[in-house]
Amino acid sequence: xxxxxxxxxxxxxxxxxxxxxxxxxxxxxxxVLGYLDPVYLECLNEIQEQLRTVFETxxxxxxALAGTGGAGMEACLxxxxxxxxxxxxxxxxxxxxxxxDLAERWGARVIHVEAEWGQPLDMNxxxxxxRKSGARLIAMVHAETSTGMRQPIxxxxxxxxIRDAVTIVDSVTSLGAIPVGSDRNGIxxxxxxxxxxxxxxxxxxxxxxxxxxxxxxxxxxTAPRSWYLDIQLIHKYWSxxxxxxxxxxxxxxxxxxxxxxxxxxxxxQSRWERHRTNSESFVAGIEAMGLEMLVAPEHRLWTLNTVRxxxxxxxxxxxxxxxxxxxxxxxxxFGALKGKIWRVGLMGSGSTQNNVMLLLAALGRVLxxxxxxx
Amino acid sequence: xxxxxxxxxxxxxxxxxxxxxxxxxxxxxxxVLGYLDPVYLECLNEIQEQLRTVFETxxxxxxALAGTGGAGMEACLxxxxxxxxxxxxxxxxxxxxxxxDLAERWGARVIHVEAEWGQPLDMNxxxxxxRKSGARLIAMVHAETSTGMRQPIxxxxxxxxIRDAVTIVDSVTSLGAIPVGSDRNGIxxxxxxxxxxxxxxxxxxxxxxxxxxxxxxxxxxTAPRSWYLDIQLIHKYWSxxxxxxxxxxxxxxxxxxxxxxxxxxxxxQSRWERHRTNSESFVAGIEAMGLEMLVAPEHRLWTLNTVRxxxxxxxxxxxxxxxxxxxxxxxxxFGALKGKIWRVGLMGSGSTQNNVMLLLAALGRVLxxxxxxx
Numbered sequence: 231x232x233x234x235x236x237x238x239x240x241x242x243x244x245x246x247x248x249x250x251x252x253x254x255x256x257x258x259x260x261x262v263l264g265y266l267d268p269v270y271l272e273c274l275n276e277i278q279e280q281l282r283t284v285f286e287t288x289x290x291x292x293x294a295l296a297g298t299g300g301a302g303m304e305a306c307l308x309x310x311x312x313x314x315x316x317x318x319x320x321x322x323x324x325x326x327x328x329x330x331d332l333a334e335r336w337g338a339r340v341i342h343v344e345a346e347w348g349q350p351l352d353m354n355x356x357x358x359x360x361r362k363s364g365a366r367l368i369a370m371v372h373a374e375t376s377t378g379m380r381q382p383i384x385x386x387x388x389x390x391x392i393r394d395a396v397t398i399v400d401s402v403t404s405l406g407a408i409p410v411g412s413d414r415n416g417i418x419x420x421x422x423x424x425x426x427x428x429x430x431x432x433x434x435x436x437x438x439x440x441x442x443x444x445x446x447x448x449x450x451x452t453a454p455r456s457w458y459l460d461i462q463l464i465h466k467y468w469s470x471x472x473x474x475x476x477x478x479x480x481x482x483x484x485x486x487x488x489x490x491x492x493x494x495x496x497x498x499q500s501r502w503e504r505h506r507t508n509s510e511s512f513v514a515g516i517e518a519m520g521l522e523m524l525v526a527p528e529h530r531l532w533t534l535n536t537v538r539x540x541x542x543x544x545x546x547x548x549x550x551x552x553x554x555x556x557x558x559x560x561x562x563x564f565g566a567l568k569g570k571i572w573r574v575g576l577m578g579s580g581s582t583q584n585n586v587m588l589l590l591a592a593l594g595r596v597l598x599x600x601x602x603x604x
Numbered sequence: 605x606x607x608x609x610x611x612x613x614x615x616x617x618x619x620x621x622x623x624x625x626x627x628x629x630x631x632x633x634x635x636v637l638g639y640l641d642p643v644y645l646e647c648l649n650e651i652q653e654q655l656r657t658v659f660e661t662x663x664x665x666x667x668a669l670a671g672t673g674g675a676g677m678e679a680c681l682x683x684x685x686x687x688x689x690x691x692x693x694x695x696x697x698x699x700x701x702x703x704x705d706l707a708e709r710w711g712a713r714v715i716h717v718e719a720e721w722g723q724p725l726d727m728n729x730x731x732x733x734x735r736k737s738g739a740r741l742i743a744m745v746h747a748e749t750s751t752g753m754r755q756p757i758x759x760x761x762x763x764x765x766i767r768d769a770v771t772i773v774d775s776v777t778s779l780g781a782i783p784v785g786s787d788r789n790g791i792x793x794x795x796x797x798x799x800x801x802x803x804x805x806x807x808x809x810x811x812x813x814x815x816x817x818x819x820x821x822x823x824x825x826t827a828p829r830s831w832y833l834d835i836q837l838i839h840k841y842w843s844x845x846x847x848x849x850x851x852x853x854x855x856x857x858x859x860x861x862x863x864x865x866x867x868x869x870x871x872x873q874s875r876w877e878r879h880r881t882n883s884e885s886f887v888a889g890i891e892a893m894g895l896e897m898l899v900a901p902e903h904r905l906w907t908l909n910t911v912r913x914x915x916x917x918x919x920x921x922x923x924x925x926x927x928x929x930x931x932x933x934x935x936x937x938f939g940a941l942k943g944k945i946w947r948v949g950l951m952g953s954g955s956t957q958n959n960v961m962l963l964l965a966a967l968g969r970v971l972x973x974x975x976x977x978x
Contacts, residue, residue: 259632262805265806267614431856458833
């Protein structure tokens with residue numbers, strides 16, 4: 231017989247999951263309903279409307295996939311790429327690289343536009359690559375979880391309209407915490423996750439597809455190989471047709487609905503402002519301690535703050551001590567930034583003044599004990 | 605602001621989800637942990653060991669995919685099929701047909717072995733098709749959710765060993781309620797779901813891959829297109845390597861762990877026996893009312909009981925009345941059996957004597973009021 235499972239009350243200040251509000255946890259305990267129960271279908275309708283508000287779009291095809299953010303990335307690529315077609319992919323971090331790798335798996339000829347990890351992509355280079363190619367697909371990461379960099383996406387619309395292209399934007403670490411502005415910015419397909427800015431447990435991937443994206447998908451010569459992530463089939467269940475595709479994950483959708491309700495009650499503007507303010511407080515504290523941020527101020531994410539690890543300090547020991555002595559989780563760097571940065575998430579219900587103060591105090595104490603003079 | 609969400613307390617006697625025990629619901633409310641938290645990794649280790657017991661296997665690659673049962677089906681096919689290779693697929697229901705359709709999407713040349721919906725596959729025909737082909741893959745459904753038919757799988761091992769093939773078995777509606785016997789029966793890859801015999805909410809897909817299956821996958825010429833369901837990458841996270849793939853759905857895994865713990869406390873034998881007994885009681889009651897079962901006694905599922913709709917009775921009205929007047933959900937037939945059968949699930953914590961008595965009483969009353977003389 232297994233031991234009782236009573237996980238410690240971690241303060242989740244890593245790259246996600248972020249802490250889940252008790253209201254959201256409680257929502258998850260509502261009775262599970264069948265996937266065609268009229269009461270359940272009403273819940274799905276509400277989620278679609280809530281997600282449209284948070285994505286800032288009127289896209290009909292807006293829904294939550296039954297998988298994590300990675301499923302959302304794959305869904306966008308698997309549905310939009312046809313064999314051998316060109317795609318421009320911005321690569322300046324682990325998730326940009328993953329976008330490029332997955333696009334290749336899904337049969338695309340990938341044209342990489344690169345920037346240093348932690349730096350934004352140069353939109354002039356994107357323009358140039360797009361003009362020189364015949365590509366009708368452009369993909370980039372809005373909030374690069376591996377570096378803490380926020381990509382300006384305001385020029386995406388004019389870029390896309392040069393040649394009726396379809397744009398794909400990774401909003402995994404921005405949605406619900408940093409404005410995405412899907413319609414305003416000319417985003418045709420975007421995928422996110424439930425466990426960061428949204429504030430629900432991990433397991434769902436909110437996605438939105440514009441009419442332009444859906445039209446490209448409808449005109450495919452062959453169905454995408456992936457049936458589980460076939461957005462036309464999934465949309466037939468979420469739309470009024472209600473054609474069975476898979477058994478909808480009820481408890482997770484209850485959590486998502488409640489987390490989205492909390493976002494709308496707080497108001498998008500206030501929520502963005504809260505994330506900005508707490509991030510800025512954290513940065514001020516970090517700099518006051520003599521530490522440095524990886525990303526330039528104007529390109530920092532408010533959700534995921536990347537701190538350079540000072541010389542002589544052991545990355546793993548500091549994280550282990552924070553976890554074991556203070557129950558605080560922060561994230562390690564990875565890929566090119568492994569051992570060079572910490573990734574500090576202040577997202578969803580975890581983005582609070584108290585968490586900022588507590589982490590600064592705990593980190594300061596651990597660093598002092600490890601020989602860094604704060 | 606959305607209305608409070610208080611779904612009615614349905615008695616879920618459809619094809620799944622089944623009702624979730626309060627212990628499992630409560631487990632879901634444990635604090636979410638990071639995907640590399642040592643306490644969380646211990647939880648995943650326990651799930652793997654529990655799943656091995658329930659699948660009756662020692663397969664190392666036994667884990668829960670972050671998607672529903674359909675993701676499990678796709679994972680088996682996407683990883684095991686290489687372009688243009690032959691696969692024998694048994695088709696005698698909606699999910700057998702889906703297996704065949706997905707195998708085709710994933711590039712296989714599909715050799716169908718068919719039987720009438722509700723009848724088991726003829727293993728001699730499987731043998732014959734396999735011998736005549738060059739196929740190294742054989743796929744079939746153990747518990748066909750669309751018809752209520754249980755496929756005998758005891759001969760699979762001898763069939764497989766004719767030519768070192770890899771077998772894929774759909775255990776979506778059997779695992780945790782009807783013996784699957786993966787190792788004993790020569791099953792190399794199997795996928796199930798969390799919300800039927802297991803008794804957790806929908807959203808996860810337990811899978812198991814034998815060493816023979818993993819070896820076939822390791823020898824692939826190209827990686828499967830699907831990255832989200834790439835079992836080698838996923839297994840690298842579930843194994844001691846702990847390489848990041850996606851953010852593990854913590855709350856769902858907590859629920860799965862508790863549901864599996866309840867199975868092991870009850871004991872597999874007792875649990876199977878409970879499902880058998882309640883199914884038989886239900887059938888006795890149905891036949892006493894003058895109704896008929898679709899499937900012959902020796903091939904009936906204990907989880908999903910299919911009742912022929914009597915002449916002159918309106919399928920939809922009866923289901924609607926059961927739902928609205930008694931809060932009882934039962935399932936409609938679909939595909940070739942639409943309007944011809946009801947699908948009555950008695951699974952997980954929903955397989956109880958009380959549920960059997962209540963449904964028989966409610967159905968009897970509705971049928972009488974609709975003009976059928978019970």
